[in-house]
């Protein structure tokens with residue numbers, strides 16, 4: 208039967224990237240998406256914004272919503288200090304299988320835990336299952352309609368502390384208008400928009416960085 212796009216992406220990584228070299232895995236995926244098949248990785252332009260925010264925050268605890276094939280997982284994990292607790296959630300089991308192999312090809316399998324399930328089910332389990340108190344950095348890159356309910360879930364579950372940073376992909380394309388309205392109008396967040404483009408295209412997109420004020 209026909210392979211899937213994530214499976215073809217994995218093959219491209221295994222063929223073109225050097226094992227244990229995260230930069231080569233990132234480059235191989237970007238090359239595949241630019242020259243073979245578009246895929247919804249955060250990409251190199253928005254990926255650089257992600258890199259700069261992760262570096263600035265230098266988090267001890269990280270949560271990613273939406274692993275997909277592990278591209279942003281590799282981008283984040285390669286920047287983390289030893290001992291950082293990094294969890295990534297993915298709803299689609301086939302994506303989990305591909306992501307784990309791409310993360311392993313980068314040699315970063317010991318830096319991150321890939322958990323299969325829905326964010327709505329798993330976020331309330333973070334404290335008990337993973338010994339998390341609060342998250343220093345959260346990357347929202349799953350499904351636009353879950354951004355708002357999930358940020359409210361973080362608040363309700365006491366998973367944010369003064370200074371926690373949330374970075375959301377795709378706030379323009381596909382768009383998360385209700386999330387933007389919430390974080391930009393809530394007195395509990397300081398929000399800033401980073402203009403960019405939809406990965407591997409010239410279409411407008413951007414990322415919203417929101418700091419929880421407690």
Ligand SMILES: O=c1[nH]cnc2c(O)cc(-c3ccc(F)cc3)cc12
Nearest residue numbers: 247248249273348349350377380381
């Ligand atoms: O569903 C998405 N989850 C996470 N990130 C995404 C992402 O970066 C882009 C898109 C996307 C954007 C335009 C389009 F025509 C088709 C899909 C979807 C997701």
Ligand SMILES: [Mg+2]
Nearest residue numbers: 249348376377
């Ligand atoms: Mg995205």
